[in-house]
Amino acid sequence: MTLVEAVSLRRVLDSRGNPTVEADVLTEAGGFGRAAAPSGASTGEYEAVERPPSEAIAAARQHAVPRLVGEVHAGDQREVDAALHAADGTDDFSEIGANSAVAISMAAAKAGADTIGLPLFQHLGGAFRGARASFPVPLGNVVGGGEHAAESTAIQEFLAAPVGAPSVTEAVFANAEVHATVADVLDERGLSAAKGDEGAWAPPVDDETAFEIVDEATDRVADARGFEIGFGLDVAAAELYDADDGVYRAGDTERTPEEQRDWIAGLADEYDLVYVEDPLDENDFEGFAALTEQVGDTLVCGDDLFVTNVDRLERGIETGAGDSILVKPNQIGTLTDAFDAVERAGRAGMAAVVSHRSGETEDTTIAHLAVATDAPFVKTGTVGGERTAKLNELIRIAEDAV
Numbered sequence: 064m065t066l067v068e069a070v071s072l073r074r075v076l077d078s079r080g081n082p083t084v085e086a087d088v089l090t091e092a093g094g095f096g097r098a099a100a101p102s103g104a105s106t107g108e109y110e111a112v113e114r115p116p117s118e119a120i121a122a123a124r125q126h127a128v129p130r131l132v133g134e135v136h137a138g139d140q141r142e143v144d145a146a147l148h149a150a151d152g153t154d155d156f157s158e159i160g161a162n163s164a165v166a167i168s169m170a171a172a173k174a175g176a177d178t179i180g181l182p183l184f185q186h187l188g189g190a191f192r193g194a195r196a197s198f199p200v201p202l203g204n205v206v207g208g209g210e211h212a213a214e215s216t217a218i219q220e221f222l223a224a225p226v227g228a229p230s231v232t233e234a235v236f237a238n239a240e241v242h243a244t245v246a247d248v249l250d251e252r253g254l255s256a257a258k259g260d261e262g263a264w265a266p267p268v269d270d271e272t273a274f275e276i277v278d279e280a281t282d283r284v285a286d287a288r289g290f291e292i293g294f295g296l297d298v299a300a301a302e303l304y305d306a307d308d309g310v311y312r313a314g315d316t317e318r319t320p321e322e323q324r325d326w327i328a329g330l331a332d333e334y335d336l337v338y339v340e341d342p343l344d345e346n347d348f349e350g351f352a353a354l355t356e357q358v359g360d361t362l363v364c365g366d367d368l369f370v371t372n373v374d375r376l377e378r379g380i381e382t383g384a385g386d387s388i389l390v391k392p393n394q395i396g397t398l399t400d401a402f403d404a405v406e407r408a409g410r411a412g413m414a415a416v417v418s419h420r421s422g423e424t425e426d427t428t429i430a431h432l433a434v435a436t437d438a439p440f441v442k443t444g445t446v447g448g449e450r451t452a453k454l455n456e457l458i459r460i461a462e463d464a465v
């Protein structure tokens with residue numbers, strides 16, 4: 064294995080036009096890796112701390128780079144990530160910033176892969192089987208509001224789920240067609256729509272109308288393509304919950320936690336939802352547990368609830384809160400921590416869904432992570448360059464494996 068020879072950090076643009084951290088890692092054997100940190104808008108209360116990029120870069124140069132250069136092997140991810148933790152010294156990366164940490168962690172993985180000439184997904188431990196029947200099904204955000212768009216739905220994301228697609232390529236194109244078909248349905252209803260942060264349509268409609276529109280669009284595309292396309296939600300309910308009053312607010316509607324649960328369970332049944340993420344507040348483990356029992360087949364996923372954190376996941380496993388965890392490396396700061404969450408979830412029989420953030424770059428690491436961990440679903444959005452970068456990488460990875 065080869066030692067890290069150099070680490071450089073810079074500020075680059077993310078998809079919202081904000082600065083973010085990009086890292087380059089060079090190994091002594093000449094391997095190179097580059098990665099950039101994404102950034103959330105509806106961030107969980109318990110996420111690792113993202114610092115302003117210039118501060119995160121300065122702190123990482125001071126504390127992390129000296130512990131990496133000439134000290135750790137780029138191909139040994141645990142060693143790299145342990146050095147990042149040691150350099151930071153806190154339990155939430157508030158010293159060097161989770162944005163610097165995750166950029167370096169991912170860049171080191173790519174440098175390690177490059178050094179030995181392997182694709183990243185293979186280097187990350189994915190025994191990709193060319194003939195396997197399954198691949199990560201991309202969940203395509205086609206309509207959304209919440210913190211990602213003003214004047215639209217209270218539910219943050221309506222996600223096309225092409226569960227019957229015969230290949231990842233077919234699934235990716237199906238989601239793009241659902242996105243285009245939503246525009247047709249909006250047009251037929253005399254509605255025009257802007258796009259939110261992830262490129263999903265943000266029409267000026269309430270949640271109920273959005274359900275009708277997405278149901279119609281997924282049905283049309285499923286009929287045309289001849290395979291099943293369901294849909295799911297990211298409610299991002301922590302953003303709707305008023306802890307002082309103990310109610311969820313969506314437009315003019317107020318719901319108690321119990322009413323919120325029954326509402327979601329009713330929707331899961333009515334629309335045969337494939338997937339429901341963060342249907343309840345990020346502190347409501349008991350509510351998640353009750354809902355998981357209530358909905359049967361619908362995957363109940365914790366994003367803000369678990370924040371890719373093994374300790375919070377452990378609490379979820381004990382209480383039966385959800386049957387799926389969302390995995391976002393920047394929520395926890397390193398690939399090793401993300402892998403540990405995937406591994407713990409797997410042992411508990413829970414699905415691990417790999418995800419992008421609403422603020423993204425052209426970085427494709429999560430496509431490799433999803434394949435390497437055999438994720439049932441991957442959230443990457445549907446259109447827009449920072450989203451298609453990952454989707455096109457998934458297509459290439461599948462081709463590689465044939």
Ligand code: PGA
Nearest residue numbers: 102103104105106420421
């Ligand atoms: P965020 O939203 O990246 O803005 O936090 C994405 C999500 O909630 O899944």
Ligand code: ZN
Nearest residue numbers: 297340341366
């Ligand atoms: Zn979410």
